[in-house]
Amino acid sequence: MKHAFKKLAAVTIGSLMATAVAAADYPAKPIQVIIPFGAGGNSDTSGRILLNGMQKVLGADLVPVNVPGAGGTIGMAQFAGAEADGYTLAFSPSAPTTLQPNLRPLPYGKDSMVAVCLLTDNPTAVTVSPDSPYSSMEELVEAAKAETLIVAGPAPGSVPHITQAALANAIGTTFTYLPVGGGAEEAKALLGKQADLAADNSAMGTVHGLKTLAVASAERIDELPDVPTLTELGIDVQVSIFNGLYAPANTPVEILETLSDACGQAVEDPEVKSRLQDANFIVRYLGHEDFQAFYEEQFDASLEMLTKIGLVK
Amino acid sequence: MDMSSFLAALSLLADPLTIAIMIAATFVGMVVGALPGLGTVTALAIALPLTFVLTAPQAIGVLLAIYVSSVFGGSIPALLINVPGTPQSAATTFDGYPMTRKGHAAEAIGWATISSVIGGIFSMIVLSIFAPRLAAFAVRFGPVETFALIAFSLTTIAWVSRGSTLTGLLAGCIGVFLSMIGADAMSGVDRYTFGNFALSGGLNVVPLLIGLFALSEVFSTAAKRQDQDLNAADVRSGFKVAPFREWWKLRATLLRSSVIGTFLGILPGVGATAASLISYAQARASSPRKDTFGEGEPEGLVASETANNAVTGGALVPSLALGIPGDAATAVMLGALVIHGITPGIQLFNRNPDLVSFIFVALLFANLIMLVVGAMSAHVFSRILKVPNALVMAMIVPLSLAGSYVIRFSMIDVATAIIAGISGLILRYAGVPLAPIVIGFILGAPLETSLRQGLIITNMQPLNFFTYPIADVFFAITLGVLLWPLVKMIRPKAVAGDADSQSKTTSTELEGNEK
Amino acid sequence: MKKLLFSSALLWMAFLATSIFLLVSSFEQSDATFVLPGDAPPFLVSQLILTCLILLSGSLLISRLVQASGGLPDADWDALAAVVVIVCTAGVLLKPLGFLAVSPVAAILTARVLGYRNWLINAVVAVAGVACLYLLLVKAARLPLPPVPGLGF
Known part of the structure; x- marks a missing residue:
């Protein structure tokens, strides 16, 4: 009995240390970032710009991997099934992460992923x-x-x-x-x-x-200052399309912080910023905790809206 | 494109670094295109990370060079070993491979190279002169017109099926049906997936082609008893261009195939694969030499290769002028442009006229480099024929596995390729032509989508389809093509011709060549 | 009769059966969800195609039975079966064992079945070819292939 206990303790301490070590020299090898749409699309473009910027900060390769199909759900399903070691991430627009799980049964859901950082919000x-x-x-x-x-x-x-x-x-x-x-x-x-x-x-x-x-926003946007909001006109509809980086659920917090910081630094890079803006994205950075809150809020708001419209019973 | 922007474009191009990397890119594109299983999109993916560190003109130059040369590169294995290197060269196997079998590999490469360049340059000229106007025309091509055009394209299935029309139609229907598996683009409903989530993404044309043409060729080689190796003495390696008068005889085919390729490239969703198959079918239908098609007739080879390269310029029309990618490859190029802050669309011609001119000039240059590189590499490529056939065929297996996997990183695609390979072999034995399956698959989705979009905009009144004048033109041509065989049946015909078609129908030959 | 069975008649019967099965199941599946206003039901066109397939394979079957000639063509069925098994196994093992482990073996075995007897050259070509392919796709194009477990690449 004692032997078993010692063994168990050793293994536990060992794996904790391994995780700590792994987290410490993360990233030690290339990170795959699944983009659930085809190359050349909106999320692909903004994702590649971000990953290119983050690479300089992290000093490791961030490889975009396009897995298109079924409105982004195929790619996200693949991502959700990956190991939570920080070497498989996803960069996705909002539909596959907030709308689709509410619309039909999928192999993934809100709880399959954790938010890393928000990049654009149009x-x-x-x-x-x-x-x-x-x-x-x-x-x-x-x-x-x-x-x-x-x-x-x-x-x-x-x-x-x-x-x-x-x-x-x-x-x-x-x-x-x-x-x-x-x-x-x-x-x-x-x-x-x-x-x-x-x-x-x-x-x-x-x-x-x-x-x-x-x-369809709460306030007029800088890019289109002369265009009224729907709210101004008495129509209460606010919908946004946001692009962000996600990690599988249970990814260690240290890894999330490393990624989130790298993302924040990349967004400050003038080249990244200008590339995103030239491509007509409204840049809005949120770190992993703020983005997680934002994501959950959007998820619930989507469910509410879908129920109101009648697309979800 | 006026003189000053033309000169500005030339000066952008005249940079030695730009020229050097474009030449390198042409070579890379050709090699990747020549590897069966890897296609144009894969070739572009190789260059995409590079484009970040290049300037915008250099990035564009590289991508255009790869785009153009990979389409040509796919023809090399198509005519040397009966395995298309890219989906766009499937039709090249029909007459290219028989030419090689007869010992005329060098001539075949010559035909293929120059046809590709002619097609590419034709579409580039059309692009540069007409792009904005063509874009305006493409805008007026709504769902109803698209439906009519695709319905017309499907009738060409009848002409690619050398066997009986029944088997050709069967193959076409199989292709169309396969394209309907997966999540429906219009309603989001899963169709024929039987609960398998991975299938909701549908099937992809590339693994289908890899299986039907590449893997089935490997299986077919295994099944043949006699030794497949071509007698080395029969093969004259190198690059041989037929004399000018031979080319002059085919001027109609060259022009028609260029037009077909360019035009189908302009209309998004059809692509080079369908264009080359349709061009082949058209050439066969209207040629005085139609009976020698499939036996090494240069006209067939020319029709296919001219059309698939002519799509390159055509596909750039909606891409540059409307921001709508003409095919998957131009989608990648558009993404690269956007990353460089260049937003294609109606504004592009106004805001960046110099850059647009540069694109035209770079495209022309890419085609010219391809001619030189192609000619120089021909000797190396025909050496493949001296490698024992068993080794070449064996390498197709890893190429097929890798090539189908990297499309979407899904085992569904690998499974598709393998199943298509086995089915392809069975179908060949049964005398079912394979090309209509591909045409049906590619055109099936846009056919259905445009039909249903048309129903939405006409409010469920299909008869209103006939109020669209452009569509009416295509409906009329389709009707004509369908009724023509009936008209011919009524007329008296030669008995010999009849017996001829009978023997082809009941054939269960093992010939690997597509019939 | 046996000759007839092993002819393309079998194939047409298979097509006929499959098409009927799919058509029937499409009616079950189409008790589904969301149809946009004005749109044709999602299954309609595919049902039309299946109907065409049924008619076509039916006619081909009938015409085949009427002809009553047939039998399998002469071929090296053992070699063919071997290659098919090799390719299918490679496909199944691709994800679990990884691309670098499965592909050279598949290539070597296929070359042997196709008649190539020099094991050394066979192995060298297979390994070198797969290695080049790997470098091109995974390293240059950054398109990941299934990794070999334990090796990480």
Whole structure:
């Protein structure tokens, strides 16, 4: 009995020490960062910029690994099943982490991951074609109540899809949803007059030369100072698309802190900042504790909104 | 593109470092493209980390060079060992490999190289002159028009199936069905996944191609009793270009294939693989030499290789002008551009005209380098034929495993490749053509998506589809193509021609070559 | 009769059976969820395709039975079976054992089955080839392949 106890003690102390040592010289080998969308997309672009910046700080390789499919859930499922040793992370937008788990049964959930750091936070915005008959949100709302407008967006379960559903709910009308793909495809649908509006990332207007009628945030954003918020107009809808770094649940706190600090330093790097801003991201850094709180808050808010719209019973 | 921005672009290009790394990139792209199982996207992935430390023009130059040369590189193993190096070169095996079997490997490489360059330069010219206008046209190509175009493209399945039309249609339907496995893009519902979560991402075309063409070739080689090694004396290695009058005879094919490739590249979602298959089918349908297709007819080889390289310029049109990637490879390039602070889209032509001109010039330069590097490497490549066939085929196994795994790091793709390999062999024995499976798979998703999008915008009135003039044009052509065989049946025809097609239908040959 | 069975008739029957099975299960699966307003039901087009497959494989089966010729082509079935087994095993063992462990073995065995008798050259080519592939994909392109457990790469 005594032998067993001694052995157990030795093993416990040994593994604690090993963890401490491992944490101390973390990162000792390349870190894989799963990006649950294809190369060239929004989250891929911002992720690569961040990882490139973090590499300089950490002195180790951060390798982006694209695992696309099923709205980001395939990649996140793979990530959630990885070991919590800090060598597999995920960089994801908000839909796979806050919306999808609330919409359908998945092999992962809020408790499968822990937040490391927030990088970008763009509100969604209502955009129309430059030669659209609606030049203000009020006009659009009136038209929306009179007839059924067509909204272009990505596949259901994405942030723009939720935004337009919330918008319709708040106005008291319904839209017809036309899934076409990401921002560029939405712009094409607007310009080609197949759809009347889109409700995607606030950067879309500038990037594709569209008219932005309103933003879905609490306050006006610096990038679009002349665009009113939906709240100002009496429509209580606030939705944002945020990109952040995550680690599997139970990752040691020391590792989280190392990563979070490196992330913070990378964001301060002028080259990283300018690259992100040139790509039209609104940079907003939150460390791991603040981001964890923010993430949980967003998760619950999503569930609430989805229930209100009726997409979740 | 006016003179001053053209000169500015040239000066950007004239930097020796830029030229040097573009040449290196061409070589790397060609080699990676030539490895069966690794494709254009993998080749671009190799360069992507590098682009961070390069300036924007250098990064663009490197990516364009790799893009262009990898498409060409895929044709090398396609015509030397009947295994396409990239999906885009699947159609090159049909006539390229028989040419090698007859001992004309050097000529085959010559045909392939120059056709690729011609296709690439044609699309580059179209891109530089017409890009903004073409982009405006592409915008007007909505779901209904896209549906009509894809329906028309599917009818070409009839022409790639040398066996009976029934087996060709069966293969096409199999392909279309396979594309529907997974989460539905329109509603998010899982289809035919039977509860398997990993399948909700659907299947991918690359492992399907690796299996159907590369692995099945390995299996087929195992099944053949006689020794596969080509007699070394029969192989004249090197690079041989056919005389100009031979090229002149094929001018119609060259032009038509360039147009098909460029045009299909402009429309997102179709891609170089479908373009080269459709171009091959079209060439066969309208050629006076249609009976020699599949036996080493240069026209077939030219049709395939011109089209797949012509897609490169075409795919850049929506990418640069609208910010919509034309295919997976241009998606990677767009991402690289965005990282460098260049946002493609309508504003790009206004804000950065010099950079846009540079892209055109770099594309032209990339095509020219490819010609030189291709010609010089031809001798090395044909040496592969002297390596014992068993060793070459054996290496296809690790290449297939790795190539299918790195698409999405999913074992589903590896399983797809292996199952497709076994199925490919069985289907070859049964006389089912493999190309329609690929065409069906690639076009199945956009066909269904555009149909359902069209239904949404016409409010569930399919008859309204006929109110779209551009779509009507394609519907009419499709109808014409479908009815044409009926018209021919009514007319009296030669008995010999009939017996000919009968023997092909009941064939259960072991010939590895695609029929 | 046996000859008939081992001809493409078997294949058409397999297609027919599979298509019918999938069609039936699609009706079960489509008691599903979310349909966008105006959209066609998610399973409709695939059901149409399956119906076409049923008709096509049915016709091919009938025409095959009517012809009543057949039998398997002449081939080296042992070699073929061996290679298929090698490739399938390699696929199954790829994740558990790692790319660097599985691939050279698969390549060496395949080359041997295909007739190459010089074990030394076979092994050298296989190992060198796989090593180059590994360096290209994992190191240069940073596309990770399944690692060998215990080795970490």
